[in-house]
Amino acid sequence: MKALHFGAGNIGKGLIGYLLNKSGFDLCFVDVNEDSVNRMNRSNNYSLELLDENQTVEVISPVCALHSSAQEKVVEAIVEADLITTSVGADNLSKVAPVISKGLLKRIQSDKGNVDVIANENMINASSKLKDEIRRNVSENEMDTIESTVGFPNSAIDRLSLSEKRSEGEVTLVEPYYEWMIEKQGMLNSDLPSIENATYVDSLKPYIERKLYIVNLGHAATAYTAFLKGYSTIQSALENPEIEKFLRETLNESARYFTHHYDFESEEMSEFIEKTIARFKNANISDDILRVGRSPIRKLGFDERLTKPTRVLFELGLPVERLTAAVATAFFFHNPDDKESVTIQSYIREQGIEQAIAHFTEIEDATLQSKIKDHYSRLKENDSLLTINER
Numbered sequence: 001m002k003a004l005h006f007g008a009g010n011i012g013k014g015l016i017g018y019l020l021n022k023s024g025f026d027l028c029f030v031d032v033n034e035d036s037v038n039r040m041n042r043s044n045n046y047s048l049e050l051l052d053e054n055q056t057v058e059v060i061s062p063v064c065a066l067h068s069s070a071q072e073k074v075v076e077a078i079v080e081a082d083l084i085t086t087s088v089g090a091d092n093l094s095k096v097a098p099v100i101s102k103g104l105l106k107r108i109q110s111d112k113g114n115v116d117v118i119a120n121e122n123m124i125n126a127s128s129k130l131k132d133e134i135r136r137n138v139s140e141n142e143m144d145t146i147e148s149t150v151g152f153p154n155s156a157i158d159r160l161s162l163s164e165k166r167s168e169g170e171v172t173l174v175e176p177y178y179e180w181m182i183e184k185q186g187m188l189n190s191d192l193p194s195i196e197n198a199t200y201v202d203s204l205k206p207y208i209e210r211k212l213y214i215v216n217l218g219h220a221a222t223a224y225t226a227f228l229k230g231y232s233t234i235q236s237a238l239e240n241p242e243i244e245k246f247l248r249e250t251l252n253e254s255a256r257y258f259t260h261h262y263d264f265e266s267e268e269m270s271e272f273i274e275k276t277i278a279r280f281k282n283a284n285i286s287d288d289i290l291r292v293g294r295s296p297i298r299k300l301g302f303d304e305r306l307t308k309p310t311r312v313l314f315e316l317g318l319p320v321e322r323l324t325a326a327v328a329t330a331f332f333f334h335n336p337d338d339k340e341s342v343t344i345q346s347y348i349r350e351q352g353i354e355q356a357i358a359h360f361t362e363i364e365d366a367t368l369q370s371k372i373k374d375h376y377s378r379l380k381e382n383d384s385l386l387t388i389n390e391r
């Protein structure tokens with residue numbers, strides 16, 4: 001059995017590649033990063049270090065890699081694959097769509113049978129998004145054939161996966177906890193054996209939303225608050241009780257989204273929140289806030305982790321005091337190497353914070369906009385988060 005995975009990055013190696021290898025797949029990565037492709041092909045393996053007390057190292061082997069520019073080889077690998085997966089970052093799905101389209105059409109011509117393509121990104125319905133991108137690259141008839149033989153099951157992935165450059169080479173670092181949830185109904189390849197330790201669900205929506213609007217919301221809020229307070233890692237920031245309190249209260253507000261829309265009980269949500277905070281505080285992890293806070297424009301998007309729970313709970317008349325403060329913190333984040341943060345900062349300089357809030361969050365309600373703006377102004381005056389908590 002062969003699996004082709006686009007994106008030999010942290011989660012590609014730390015979760016998707018790890019589980020596909022455990023499930024007996026022959027694994028090949030596709031990446032734009034020449035160094036990482038060459039490194040993998042030199043050793044045909046990579047190392048994973050578990051971020052627990054024992055720091056167990058596992059070698060994942062055999063693996064190979066193709067550079068994205070080797071189009072013909074990538075197309076051939078798609079034709080031969082039993083499963084195609086991605087974790088390239090949500091904004092890069094449009095970039096992998098052209099070659100995946102070519103490969104799928106060639107597969108269909110070669111009568112290779114049904115296959116599933118799973119995009120594993122931190123966004124709602126990433127596989128459906130990839131399918132939409134593929135649609136832009138093919139004719140209507142071609143899309144009809146693709147749709148009849150290719151499944152695009154949506155998924156949710158969760159594992160803190162980082163990497164570190166060491167003298168022996170790059171090592172992928174992973175927390176012990178992981179989750180890969182795959183929506184059964186989108187799958188078309190009934191011959192594919194189950195992926196070991198993946199969870200197959202009938203409806204993904206409650207889980208992907210909980211992942212994004214609790215785990216990733218909490219992560220983003222911590223990273224942006226940490227930036228404001230001068231911390232460089234999530235773990236050092238959470239040693240500050242004020243930041244931990246703010247995180248917990250923000251997540252408790254967001255929990256109401258889930259008790260309102262789904263069957264989640266409040267105790268269950270509280271347990272999930274405590275488990276999430278404990279994962280973030282794992283003393284064996286040192287997670288850079290610049291990684292966690294990356295791409296703030298994406299994170300402030302209308303349906304994204306910061307904005308969606310805030311606007312929906314506000315519309316329901318439920319409290320959003322901490323959530324609006326969390327949204328405000330994102331407007332301070334600045335990393336010269338992160339184009340999105342640079343864009344936000346120059347937008348604020350040129351248009352002002354009010355315009356920036358409306359523009360990046362696409363929130364139209366004036367009251368909600370001004371709540372975010374008030375928090376921004378107070379934070380700018382160096383007002384503490386605790387003061388916000390008490391308001």
Ligand SMILES: NC(=O)c1ccc[n+]([C@@H]2O[C@H](COP(=O)([O-])OP(=O)(O)OC[C@H]3O[C@@H](n4cnc5c(N)ncnc54)[C@H](O)[C@@H]3O)[C@@H](O)[C@H]2O)c1
Pocket residue numbers: 006007008009010011012030031032033036068087088089090092095096120121122157158159160161162
């Ligand atoms: N790292 C985590 O803890 C984690 C956990 C869950 C979900 N995710 C999600 O997984 C995705 C990947 O995140 P990551 O942390 O692994 O990022 P990463 O930057 O470590 O890895 C992304 C990889 O994709 C490659 N890539 C980019 N554009 C490409 C293209 N056009 N073709 C082929 N390869 C391309 C990059 O070179 C890189 O190796 C994101 O959507 C992220 O939100 C990450």
Ligand SMILES: O=P(O)(O)OC[C@@H](O)[C@@H](O)[C@H](O)[C@H](O)CO
Pocket residue numbers: 122157158159160161215216219220291292293294295
């Ligand atoms: O990958 P992003 O940029 O969407 O979000 C950054 C982190 O919150 C994220 O990578 C988490 O580490 C991960 O989602 C945990 O499963």
